[in-house]
Amino acid sequence: MRQDTLLVELGTEELPPKSLKTLAVSFAQNMQNELAAAELSYTELTWFAAPRHLAIQVKELAYQQADKIVEKRGPAVTAAFDAEGNPTKAAQGWARGNGIDIADAERLKTDKGEWLLHKAAVTGKALDELIEGIVNRALAKLPIPKPMRWGSSDTQFIRPVHTFTAMFGADILPATILDMPSDRIIRGHRFHGPSTFTLDHADNYEAQAKAHFVVVNYADRCAEIAKGLEAKADELGLTADYNQALLEEIASLVEYPVVMQASFEERFLAVPKEALIYTMKDDQKYVPLLDAEGNLSAKFLFVSNIQSSAPEFVIEGNEKVIRPRLADAEFFFETDKKTALEDRLDSLNSILFQKQLGTLAEKVQRIAKIAAFIAEQIGSNATDAARAGLLSKTDLMTEMVMEFPDVQGVMGKYYALNDGENSAVAEAIAEQYMPRQAGDALPSSDTSAAVALADKLDTLAGIFGIGMLPKGDKDPFALRRAAIGVLRIITERNYNLDIRELLAFAVNTYGDKLTNTEALDNAVDFVIARFKAMYQDQGIETEVIQAVSARNITNPLDFSKRVHAVSEFKGLAQAGALASANKRVANILAKNSASVSEAKLDASLLSDAAEIVLAEKIALQQDVVAQALANKDYNAILTSLADLQGPVDDFFDNVMVMADEDATRNNRLALLSQLRELFLSTADISVLATK
Structure with missing residues (x-):
């Protein structure tokens, strides 16, 4: 049976840069699924993506289905x-x-x-018969939220399509996709050489495209750009400030990347670097350069889509583009400094936080109260925390933040320092939104942490207070992110704080605005439930989290300590047997709850050797557990309780718990109740039992 390389490529107008990689990966996955459904074997499937190219290449594809x-x-x-x-x-x-x-x-x-x-x-069908349906179905499943039409056709795609190629080896496959019949014509670079070229073989797609100044390999393009950025930065003794997202967005904008260096006037460096970096990265897709101390340089890098014979004109053009943006930032900064943050408080009355919960002016009053309350709990400065909370949203009313929303908080810090606020207050304003996403840094001080917690807790209390619980993927107030932020701040900064107590205080600051009588319980359950996602990301097993959750712990730091202790305990040789024994004990006690509630252990009624030994061991462990519990040393508790495996096994092997005599039976139930309480001091170990 014939095997050869399949190439499927769409030549389009410029595809959305932020969607390019997603489209390409989805196209590849869809094609993979379609080829599997068609029962066509192959050895390798590769995707390609450039601003005007979307393609997949399949190596050693069977030309025909097997009979x-x-x-x-x-x-x-x-x-x-x-x-x-x-x-x-x-x-x-x-x-x-x-x-x-x-x-x-x-x-x-x-x-x-x-x-x-x-x-x-x-009889198996040939690729000639199958390819059109395969490609059509693969394209139909692409994540395209707003397809567009072009010309007089009803055909829809994310951008107008100009060429379509389906080749098997050197042969054109008969197919028409999006009104385009298959051909071997591929689009080259807009400016370098011919606008199109003729592909001679599916194997030669990448090489021929590159020869026509189109790097269709997305990963290679990213690597080439990164290499160019690092080389230029090293040459200047500076550091290129970019992340993977910016690198990929730049790679999605150019077909033939050429890294170049430009500069702007030194006077713009008087503007806070965050605002300048924001406009350089987000508006222009430029790469800022930083010195060894992290200060912004007046030099920057950009990636051109052409190899110019007169690069000075390309550089000059990009410098002309950035200058007005930096001038705007400079103007906004100087204008904003003329009005103190405190004087902007009244203007917050014009901005709604949420129509049932009032304005931002009301929100900052609540944040100030909650932040002061938290600061007192963690031994920080309540006055600073309240002040930072009060001013926390005032920079939203500045020209700079209105123009560059992503610098909110950060600009508040600069304006606060300009107003004469102390550094702790200024830093807390800057760090109030931390952590912004998974893996983000936490607030660096107790005052900042108090304000960041207060902001998140106020939102959680308010939104749950009006019954707007997140449903499915819908979470317009980012409550999940807020809850995880609260947990991370408390656990990673080692604060002994209780979520129920904090949320109760936050709920009370709303007065009579809240309508959901179960707001506190709803919010507490929601926050604690986020532990599951947090710890699963860390590789901790679900049953470990469930074992701790069963104890209804609302102190995140305490919860965290228990989770790590149970996780370690689960790795002990005795863990399986003890978990199973705990499950057995729990079932026995549940079936005899009435007797258990009245039963008290009477040492004189202990007659069997195994129950006498278990009772003695439990008594010894009660003292150990009590001392370790006072220090919240859950690892010590569970390690110590692991010694009970032998006595517990002997007990169940040799003692009939449900004895005929009431007194004996109840005494043994009381003994098991004590055993159960020892383990419950950390978590419900029975949850770990193999099902």
């Missing part, structure tokens, strides 16, 4: 023939549909009966 035998079951023999042995209409219809005579039908015998059977030989 196969398909079994087509007919009616049961009892229904296929009448009493005289003549075929019924059902049997005749089935035979006719399969193109055979009844006499040619085979029989399928099973334990449940006998059926007519036809084994049909199906």
Whole structure:
């Protein structure tokens, strides 16, 4: 059977840069699924993506499906023939549909009966017949939120399509996709050389495209850009300030990347670097350069889409583009400094936080109260925390933040320092939104942490207070992110704070605005439930988290300590047996709850050697656990309790818990109740038992 390389490529207008990689990966996955469904074997599938190119290449693809035998079951023999042995209409219809005579039908015998059977030989279809359906289905499943039409056609795609190529080796496959018949014409670079070229073989797609100044390999383009940025930065003794997201967005904008260096006037460096970096990265896709101390340089890097014979003109053009943006930032900064943050408080009355919960002016008053309360709990400066909370949203009313929203908080810090606020207050304003996303840094001080917690807790209390619980993927107030932020700040900064107490205080600051009488319980449950996602990301097993959750712990730091202790305990040799024993104990106690509630251990009623030993061991462990519990040393508790495995096993092997005598039975239930309480001091270990 023939095998060769398949190439499928769409030549389009510029594809959205932030969607390019997602489109390409999805196209590849869809094609992979379609080829699998078509039962066409291959060795490797690769995707390519450039601003005007979306392609997949499949190595050693089978040209034709394998022939196969398909079994087509007919009616049961009892229904296929009448009493005289003549075929019924059902049997005749089935035979006719399969193109055979009844006499040619085979029989399928099973334990449940006998059926007519036809084994049909199906000849595999060739790629020529299959390719159009495969590609159409793969494209139809792409994540395109707003497809567009072009020309007079009703055809829709994310951008207008100009070429379509489906090649198998050196051959064009007969297919029409998005009104474009397959051809070997591929689009080259807009400015370097011919606008199109003729592809001679599917294997040569990448090489021929590169020869025409189009680097279709997305990963290679990213690597080439990164290498160029690092080389230029090293040459200047500076550091290129970019992340993977910016690198990929730049790579999605250029077909033939050329890294170049430009500069702007030194006077702009008087503007806070965050605002300058924001406009350089987000608006222009430029790469800022930083010195060894992290200060912004007046030099910057950009990636051109052409290899110019006169690079000075390209550089000059980009310098002209950035200058007005920096001048705007400079103007906004100087203008904003003329009005103190405190003087902007009244303007917050014009901005709604949420229509049922009031304005931002009301929100900052609440944040100030909550931040002061938290600061007192963690031994920080309550006055500074309250002040930072009060001013926390005032920079939203500045020209700079209105123009560059991503610098909110950060600009508040600069304006606060300009107003004469102390550094702790200024830093807390800057760090109030931390952590902004998974893996982000936490507030660097107690005052900052108090304000960051207060902001998140106020939002959680308010939104739950009006019954707007997140549903499915819908979370317009980012409550999940806020909850995880709260947990991270408390656990990673080692604060002994209780979520219920904090949220109760936050709920009370709303007065009579809240309508959901279960707001506090809803919010607490929601926050604590976020632990599951947090710890699963750290590789901790679900049952470990469930074992701790069963204890209804609302102190995140305490919860965290228990989780890590149980996780370590689970790795001990004794853990499985003790978990199973705990499960057995829990079931026994649950079935005899009435007796357990009244039972008290009486040492004089202990008669069996195994129960006497277990009682002695439990008594010793009670003292150990009590001391360790006072220090919240859950690792010590569980390590110590692991020593109970032998006595527990002996007890269940040799002692009948449900004895006939009431006194003996109740005494043994009391003993098991003590055992259960020892383990519950850390978590419900029975949850760890293998199901």
